[in-house]
Amino acid sequence: MTAQAEAPRRRRRGGGGREGERLMVPPATFTSYYGRPIVKASPWKSDIPAYLFLGGLAAASSLLAAGADLSNRPELRRVARIGALAGGAAGTVALIHDLGKPTRFLNMMRTAKPTSPMSVGTWILTTFMPMASLAGAAEVAALLPFRIPIAGRLLDIGARPAGLLAAAVAPGLASYTGVLLTDTATPAWHAAKRELPLIFVASAAAAAGGLGMAGAPVGQATPARRMAVGGAALALVMEQRMERSMGLSAETLHSGKAQRLFNASRALSIGGAVGTIVLGSRNRAAAAVCGAALFVGSACMRFAVFEAGQASARDPRYTVIPQREGLRS
Amino acid sequence: MAECHPVGFQWVMEAKARGATIIHIDPRFTRTSAMAHQYVPVRAGSDIAFLGGIINYILSNEKYFREYVVSYTNAATIVSEDFQDADQLDGLFSGFDPKTGTYDTTSWAYEGMETAAAAGTRTVAGRQPGAQAGGGGHEFGGRGVALPHSEVHRDESLEDPFCVFQILKRHYARYTPEMVQRICGVPPEQFVKVCEAVTANSGRERTTAWVYSVGWTQHSVGVQYIRGAAIIQLLLGNMGRPGGGILALRGHASIQGSTDIPTLFDLLPGYLPMPRAGIHRTLDEYLASIKSEGQKGFWTAADTYMVSLLKAWWGDAATKENDFGFEWLPRINADHSNYQTIVDMLDDKVEGYFLLGQNPAVGSANGKMQRLAMSHLKWLVVRDLNLIESATFWKDGPEIATGEMRTEDIGTEVFFLPAAAHTEKDGTFTQTQRLLQWHHKAVEPRGDCRSELDFFFHLGRLLRARLATSSLKRDEGLRSLTWDYPMLEAGEPDAAAVLQEINGRHLSGEKAGQMLNSFVEMKADGSTSGGCWIYTGVYTDGVNQSARRKPGSQQSWVAPEWGWAWPMNRRILYNRASADPDGKPWSERKAYVWWDEAAGKWTGHDVPDFQVTKAPSFRPEPGIGGPEGLAGDDPFIMQADGKAWLYAPSGLLDGPLPVHYEPLESPLRNAMHAQQSNPTREMFPRKENLTGPSPPEPGSDVYPYVVTTYRLTEHHTAGGMSRWSPYLAELQPEFFCEVSPELAAERGLEHLGWATIVTARTAIEARVLVTDRVTPLAVGGRTIHQIGLPYHWGVGGGGSIVSGDSANDVMGVALDPNVHIQDSKAAACDIQPGRRPTGPALPRYVEEYRRRAGISVDTGTARVTPHQDGS
Amino acid sequence: MWGWSNAPDPAADTGWTNAPARKGFFTDGSVCIGCKACEVACKEWNGIPEDGLQLLGMSYDNTGGLGASTWRHVAFIEQPRRSVGTDGLTPLPMVAATSDQNTRDGGAETGIRWLMSSDVCKHCTHAACLDVCPTGALLRTEFGTVVVQDDICNGCGYCIPACPFGVIDRRDGPVGARNVGIAQKCTLCYDRLRDDMTPACAQACPTQSIQFGDLDELRVRAQDRVDTLHAAGVTDARLYLADPNDGIGGAGAFFLLLDEPEVYGLPPDPVVTTRDLPAMWRTAAIAGATLVAGAAAAFVRARS
Numbered sequence A: 001m002t003a004q005a006e007a008p009r010r011r012r013r014g015g016g017g018r019e020g021e022r023l024m025v026p027p028a029t030f031t032s033y034y035g036r037p038i039v040k041a042s043p044w045k046s047d048i049p050a051y052l053f054l055g056g057l058a059a060a061s062s063l064l065a066a067g068a069d070l071s072n073r074p075e076l077r078r079v080a081r082i083g084a085l086a087g088g089a090a091g092t093v094a095l096i097h098d099l100g101k102p103t104r105f106l107n108m109m110r111t112a113k114p115t116s117p118m119s120v121g122t123w124i125l126t127t128f129m130p131m132a133s134l135a136g137a138a139e140v141a142a143l144l145p146f147r148i149p150i151a152g153r154l155l156d157i158g159a160r161p162a163g164l165l166a167a168a169v170a171p172g173l174a175s176y177t178g179v180l181l182t183d184t185a186t187p188a189w190h191a192a193k194r195e196l197p198l199i200f201v202a203s204a205a206a207a208a209g210g211l212g213m214a215g216a217p218v219g220q221a222t223p224a225r226r227m228a229v230g231g232a233a234l235a236l237v238m239e240q241r242m243e244r245s246m247g248l249s250a251e252t253l254h255s256g257k258a259q260r261l262f263n264a265s266r267a268l269s270i271g272g273a274v275g276t277i278v279l280g281s282r283n284r285a286a287a288a289v290c291g292a293a294l295f296v297g298s299a300c301m302r303f304a305v306f307e308a309g310q311a312s313a314r315d316p317r318y319t320v321i322p323q324r325e326g327l328r329s
Numbered sequence B: 001m002a003e004c005h006p007v008g009f010q011w012v013m014e015a016k017a018r019g020a021t022i023i024h025i026d027p028r029f030t031r032t033s034a035m036a037h038q039y040v041p042v043r044a045g046s047d048i049a050f051l052g053g054i055i056n057y058i059l060s061n062e063k064y065f066r067e068y069v070v071s072y073t074n075a076a077t078i079v080s081e082d083f084q085d086a087d088q089l090d091g092l093f094s095g096f097d098p099k100t101g102t103y104d105t106t107s108w109a110y111e112g113m114e115t116a117a118a119a120g121t122r123t124v125a126g127r128q129p130g131a132q133a134g135g136g137g138h139e140f141g142g143r144g145v146a147l148p149h150s151e152v153h154r155d156e157s158l159e160d161p162f163c164v165f166q167i168l169k170r171h172y173a174r175y176t177p178e179m180v181q182r183i184c185g186v187p188p189e190q191f192v193k194v195c196e197a198v199t200a201n202s203g204r205e206r207t208t209a210w211v212y213s214v215g216w217t218q219h220s221v222g223v224q225y226i227r228g229a230a231i232i233q234l235l236l237g238n239m240g241r242p243g244g245g246i247l248a249l250r251g252h253a254s255i256q257g258s259t260d261i262p263t264l265f266d267l268l269p270g271y272l273p274m275p276r277a278g279i280h281r282t283l284d285e286y287l288a289s290i291k292s293e294g295q296k297g298f299w300t301a302a303d304t305y306m307v308s309l310l311k312a313w314w315g316d317a318a319t320k321e322n323d324f325g326f327e328w329l330p331r332i333n334a335d336h337s338n339y340q341t342i343v344d345m346l347d348d349k350v351e352g353y354f355l356l357g358q359n360p361a362v363g364s365a366n367g368k369m370q371r372l373a374m375s376h377l378k379w380l381v382v383r384d385l386n387l388i389e390s391a392t393f394w395k396d397g398p399e400i401a402t403g404e405m406r407t408e409d410i411g412t413e414v415f416f417l418p419a420a421a422h423t424e425k426d427g428t429f430t431q432t433q434r435l436l437q438w439h440h441k442a443v444e445p446r447g448d449c450r451s452e453l454d455f456f457f458h459l460g461r462l463l464r465a466r467l468a469t470s471s472l473k474r475d476e477g478l479r480s481l482t483w484d485y486p487m488l489e490a491g492e493p494d495a496a497a498v499l500q501e502i503n504g505r506h507l508s509g510e511k512a513g514q515m516l517n518s519f520v521e522m523k524a525d526g527s528t529s530g531g532c533w534i535y536t537g538v539y540t541d542g543v544n545q546s547a548r549r550k551p552g553s554q555q556s557w558v559a560p561e562w563g564w565a566w567p568m569n570r571r572i573l574y575n576r577a578s579a580d581p582d583g584k585p586w587s588e589r590k591a592y593v594w595w596d597e598a599a600g601k602w603t604g605h606d607v608p609d610f611q612v613t614k615a616p617s618f619r620p621e622p623g624i625g626g627p628e629g630l631a632g633d634d635p636f637i638m639q640a641d642g643k644a645w646l647y648a649p650s651g652l653l654d655g656p657l658p659v660h661y662e663p664l665e666s667p668l669r670n671a672m673h674a675q676q677s678n679p680t681r682e683m684f685p686r687k688e689n690l691t692g693p694s695p696p697e698p699g700s701d702v703y704p705y706v707v708t709t710y711r712l713t714e715h716h717t718a719g720g721m722s723r724w725s726p727y728l729a730e731l732q733p734e735f736f737c738e739v740s741p742e743l744a745a746e747r748g749l750e751h752l753g754w755a756t757i758v759t760a761r762t763a764i765e766a767r768v769l770v771t772d773r774v775t776p777l778a779v780g781g782r783t784i785h786q787i788g789l790p791y792h793w794g795v796g797g798g799g800s801i802v803s804g805d806s807a808n809d810v811m812g813v814a815l816d817p818n819v820h821i822q823d824s825k826a827a828a829c830d831i832q833p834g835r836r837p838t839g840p841a842l843p844r845y846v847e848e849y850r851r852r853a854g855i856s857v858d859t860g861t862a863r864v865t866p867h868q869d870g871s
Numbered sequence C: 001m002w003g004w005s006n007a008p009d010p011a012a013d014t015g016w017t018n019a020p021a022r023k024g025f026f027t028d029g030s031v032c033i034g035c036k037a038c039e040v041a042c043k044e045w046n047g048i049p050e051d052g053l054q055l056l057g058m059s060y061d062n063t064g065g066l067g068a069s070t071w072r073h074v075a076f077i078e079q080p081r082r083s084v085g086t087d088g089l090t091p092l093p094m095v096a097a098t099s100d101q102n103t104r105d106g107g108a109e110t111g112i113r114w115l116m117s118s119d120v121c122k123h124c125t126h127a128a129c130l131d132v133c134p135t136g137a138l139l140r141t142e143f144g145t146v147v148v149q150d151d152i153c154n155g156c157g158y159c160i161p162a163c164p165f166g167v168i169d170r171r172d173g174p175v176g177a178r179n180v181g182i183a184q185k186c187t188l189c190y191d192r193l194r195d196d197m198t199p200a201c202a203q204a205c206p207t208q209s210i211q212f213g214d215l216d217e218l219r220v221r222a223q224d225r226v227d228t229l230h231a232a233g234v235t236d237a238r239l240y241l242a243d244p245n246d247g248i249g250g251a252g253a254f255f256l257l258l259d260e261p262e263v264y265g266l267p268p269d270p271v272v273t274t275r276d277l278p279a280m281w282r283t284a285a286i287a288g289a290t291l292v293a294g295a296a297a298a299f300v301r302a303r304s
Ligand SMILES: Nc1nc2c(c(=O)[nH]1)N[C@H]1C(S)=C(S)[C@@H](COP(=O)(O)OP(=O)(O)OC[C@H]3O[C@@H](n4cnc5c(=O)[nH]c(N)nc54)[C@H](O)[C@@H]3O)O[C@H]1N2
Pocket: B001, B003, B004, B005, B025, B026, B027, B028, B030, B042, B043, B044, B045, B046, B047, B212, B213, B214, B215, B216, B249, B250, B251, B252, B708, B709, B710, B711, B712, B713, B714, B715, B716, B717, B718, B825, B826
C-alpha cells in the first residue's frame, strides 16, 4: 500500500471521465478507484516462479528417468534422476524460503484440502520428494569414488521402485502448479485456466528433456530430445491459445518485465527446438547448448507468466473491463 | 456539522430520512454538503448579508408569523426617536465615538427609557481606547440585559415608524437578492431557493432549525451573525418550539460547561458577572447592577443565586455581616481575555501562565505572537496529555529556525505536568443542549498523570498551608475557603462531591443538609448554598441525575430521563412559546407545552419554562417587577420585558441590529455601506500582529485571495490529541490547502505539490489538494478565490507522529468586541507554488510582500473608514 | 468438497450444528458521512498497527484500501454532480437522475457530489481465501463468517491473490511484531460476536451506515432502502453482493452503492475462483496424462 508506487498511475486512466488529465483530486471514473488495484497481487517473490519451474523440471525428469531406467539408458537415467532430485530439492528450498521459517511448512501438513491446489501440491510434493530423493541419491552414490557399505546397497535396490513411484506422482507435480496459479483472482492467471496446466507440463517436459540432452550422451538422449522438442512445441502452441483465452489481460504478457521474459522464452524455445532437430542427434556440444536453451526458455516462461499475472493484478483495468464485458454480454 | 459533530449529525441524518430538507451554507463543499439537499457556497465572512437578505425576504413577502411576532417579540416596542440606523449613517449607528471606538448606546434605548439606559453603558465600564473592553456580552449569555423597568410602549399594529418592526424593515430593505450576490457570491436563484425553503418550512405546523458553530462565530462581527439568525427565527416563530431554535454546536467536550461554570475572566458561575474594581464595592452595589426591581423576569432573584454561591465557596465564613465574603472575590479592572493577556505578556506585564488543555502555539490565531509572548514569561505550567508545541516552543518553534528567537535568550521556565484524560477520571460533560452527562472513570491514570481536580485541590491545599499564618487581608479569602473535598480510595478528590457543592444544599432549617431540588429554593439570607444556580437540581432528591442512562426507547421522545439539562431538566428553553398566547399548541403536530385549563397549570412533554400556575390570560399590575411582573404571554422569562429581542436596545457593543461589515482583511470594498469593517472591533496593532490592507486602502491586490480555516473530522483542534495518535494521524497525515482547479491554473499549483501561503503575518507551506469542492465565486463583478486550511498541524513538540506548518501562523488577531473571539475564518493571502523559504530567508520573503503592500502598524486600524479622495 | 450450491448456509455446510443465524453487514453508502470512525474503532478494538503516513491525494482518503493492517476502509469519490431535482433541490441524497446531466454544466449549482462508503471483507458465501488456504488457517465460523486463525496461518500468501476483492493481505513489519508475515483481515469481530456484542465498526458508526445483524433480515432492510431511494428519485442506488446467485453466492457483507462498484474500487462481477476449480483439476489431469503419454511416446522405438 505504498503511495509512492501508486503515484504515477494515480491519475485516471481509460475513458469515461471528463476534462482529460486535469491535475486535481482525480474524479473517479467508471474504470477504477484512483487507478488502485482491485485484486491484490500475490505477495510472492521469485521463489514461487522458481519453484514452478523447478517442480516441473523435477516431475518431468522423473518420468524421463523412469523411461530411461526401463529402457536401460543408464546415463540418461542418471541425469534425469539427479535432475529430479535437484529440481525437487531446490524447489522445496524455494518454497520454504518463501514461507520464511521451515516449521511453517509443517502447518501445511495439518490438513489435506482438494479445494486448495497448494494443499494438494504439498501432498504431491511430499510424496514425490522421498522417492525422487532415493532414486537420485542412488545415482549420486554411484558417482562417489567410494562405496557406501550397507546404505549403498539399499539405495541400489530401492532406486528403481522409488524412481517409478516418483514418476507416478510426477504428472500431478507438473500440472498442479498450473492450477495453483489459475485458481486465483489474478486476471491473467485465471483467464489462462484452460491452457496453463498444459503449458506447464509441456514446458516441464522441455526443461527436463533439455537437461537430459545436455547431460546424457547423444546416443542415449533420443527420448530426451523428443521430449524436449515435443514439450517446447506443445508449449508454444498452447501459449498462442492461451493468449486468446486471456483476452485483455494478454496485454500483460507483452509489456514490461513479463514481455522481456516471454520473448526470451519463445526465442529460446524455438531456437532450442529447431537446433535440437537439426543438430541434437549429431553433436554433443550442440545438444548441450540446445538443451540449455530449452531449459532456460522453460524457466523464462514460468517467470513471464508469473510476472504477467502480478502486473494484471496491479492494474484494475484487467479486473474491471473483462468483468464489465461479461456483465454486458 | 458532519465534519466536526459526526455523532450529533446522526440526528440530522435521521431527520433527513423522515423528510427534512437539509441546506448547507459554507465556503467549502464538505462532508456536510455531501449529505445536504442544497449546498450554497458563500464567501467567508459575508453571512450577515445572507441572513439580512433572508430577513428582507421574510418582511417584504409578508412571510413572518405575525401572531408570534406581535405577541412574543419586541417587534411592537417603540424605540427612542434619537436612534439613527446604519442605513442613515452609512454603516454606523448613532452614538459612535471614533476616538474610543465605542458606542454610547443611550440613543438605542426603548422610548421612555433613554435616561436610565446607563445599564447599557455599564457594560463598557473600564473600556479604554486601545486596551479594550473590560468584559462584554459574554455575561449576557444566560440572560437578557437589565432594563430600568418593563413599561415599554407598544404598537401592536406594527405601523408606528419607530416600532422595532418598522426599523427592521428599513434596516434590511437594501439586503436584496442582488445585494446578496454582490456580497456573498450567491446567485439570486439559489438564494431565493433557500428563502423559500426556510419560510415554507416555518409557521404553525412546521419549524426550521439553524445550526452553526465557529464558521459563524469566529469573525469580528461573530455575535451579530448569531443575532441575524435569531431575528429570522423569531420572525418565523421558530423559537421555544420543537424542531426550531438556533443550535450552537460547541467545541471541546464540555465547552458549554466551561461557559456555565466559566473559565472566562468576566463571569462567575451561572452567568453572574464578575464584580468590577471600584464599582462593585459591596454586594448591594453589585446586585443593583445585575437587576433592577422594576424589570420583569427571573434575574430579579440574582441575590439568591449570588449569596448561595458565596455560601458554597466560603461556608460558615460567609455571613450576613461580612456581605457573605463578597469582598474576598477578585475584581476585574480591564480586559483580561485570552488575547489581551497574550499582548500583556509581550509587554512583560504577565509573569506566569497556566496552560491546562490548551495549545496556543498552534491553536490560537497568530501563532508567532503566541510563542513570542510565552517567551516573555518567567514561568509556564503546561498540563497536557502530550508534550505539545506550547511546551516546546522555546526549542523547536518556527522562530528558532528563522533566528527570530534564540533558545539561549528565553528565560521562561516551563513545567510540564502530565494530565489524566477524560477516560481516567469521573465528572460531567455539559454539551450543547445544556445536558449534563456523567462519565465514569474507565481506567486509572498512568504514571504521574493526574486529573485537573486533583491538581487544583492540591495546589489549593499547598497554597493554604503556606498562608495558614498569614494575617494579610488579601489572603483572607483563600484562607477562608471551604476546601474539604472527600478523597476517594484511588487518592483523588471525589468529583461527585464537587457536583453536590455545585447543586447546593439547605444549610439551616428542617431540611438542613439536604440537596436543593431547584434554584427557586435558593435564599439570599445565607440559609442555602449552591455553586452554580442554573445547575441546581442536578442532585434532585440527592441523586446524581446526570448519571441517568435510560434508553430513548423506554421513555417519551423528549427523553427527560437521559442525563440532566439545566435549568430544571428543561430540554427546550422558552418553551412557553410553543403554545399560542392563549396557551394552546400552535398546532397539534408541534404540541410541546400547553396550558391545561382544567388543572389550572402548564403541562406538556417537557418541563414548562414558565411559572406553572400562571394562566395565559394573567396580566400583572403595572410597576411590578420580577417573575411576578411577567404576563401570561411573556414566554421569554429571562428577558427584562418578557419578550424576545429582534432589536437589542442595549447589551451589545457593536449595534442593536446586525449589519454587514467586511472582514478586517478583505479583497472587496463593502458594497452595503461606506463603513468597511466593524468600527468597534478589538484590535492589537503592533509589529507582531500586522494587518493587510483592504479597500479603500491601497495594496490589497498583493493579498488577493480569501483564506479560511477549519477542522477535519480526523483531527482535533491544535492536534494534541490527534497528531499523537497513530490511528488518527494516519488518516490525515499532512497539512494541506484546498484550492479550486481554477485557482490552481491561475497560480500554477499542482495537485499533491507544495504551495506557499503568505499573509501580512508570515508564510507557511502546505501540500496542495486541487478539488472541485472549492469553487470560485462571482462576487461584485470579480472572481473571488478562496483557500481552505485545516489548522491541526504544528512543528511536532515531543512525540507527535505527524507534523507540519500551522495555519494559525498566517492568521492575525482582531476580535469581536462583545465576546473577544478572534476572526480566524476570513483573512487575505497570496498563494504561490513551491515550498516556502527557510531560515532567515523566510522573514525576508514576508517583508518583501509587506513592502509591496505598503503595510505598517497602522494599516487596517482606522475605525471609521476614511472617505476616498479625502471627501 | 468444492460442490457449488446456491444460497447455502455456510456455517451448516461447514459442519456447524445448531449454528446461530448467519451474521453480516449491510453497509449503506447513501448515508455514510466519511467520518472514518469505523476505521479507527476497528483498529482500536483489534490492536492493528498504523498503516502508513502518506498523503495520497485521493480526496480525503489517505488509507488507500483494505490490507493486513486496515480492515475497514472508507472510500471518497469526488464526482461531478449528476442532477438537480425539479424543485431545484437535489434528490435524496445527491445523486443522479439521468446520466446526461453528468457534466459540470449540466447541474445548475456547484458541480460536485461526494460519495463515501466503507469497505470491509465480504465474508463470502463461497470464500476463495478459505477454499485455497492450504493450512486450514481460514475458518468458517458458526456465524457464517470467515476468520484467520493467526496461530495456524503459515504466511503462504495463497489467499491473497485468491480473494476477488483484494481484501486479505499478509502483514508487513518488523520481524517479531504481532502477526507479521501472517495473513490478516476483518474477523467480523468474532470475539465480540461470541459475547453477543456488535462489531466495533458498526457500533462506532454514527449514521447507521454500517448495519450489523442477521443476514436475512439485513437483505430485506436493504431492499426497502433501495426502494425508498428509487421512489425519491435516486435511481443510482443499487445493492451490491446481496444476491445469493452471484459469483460468490452472495456476501456476508453487502453494500448499497450510488454508482458502479468499480468507482468504489470494487469488482463489478466478482466470481469465486474455486467455482472453476473442478474444471481446472480436469485440465490438470489432462495435462498430466499428456505428460505421461508424451514421455512414453518419447521412448517408443527410440534407438538406444
Ligand atoms: N473532528 C473534529 N471535531 C471537532 C473539533 C475538531 O477539531 N475536530 N473541534 C471541536 C471544536 S473546539 C469546535 S469549536 C467545533 C467547531 O465546529 P465547526 O464550526 O463545524 O468547525 P470548523 O471546521 O472550524 O468550521 C466550520 C465551517 O465553517 C466554514 N466557514 C468558514 N468561514 C465561514 C463563513 O464566513 N461563513 C460560513 N457560513 N461558513 C464559514 C468552514 O469552511 C467550515 O466548513 O468542532 C468541535 N468538533
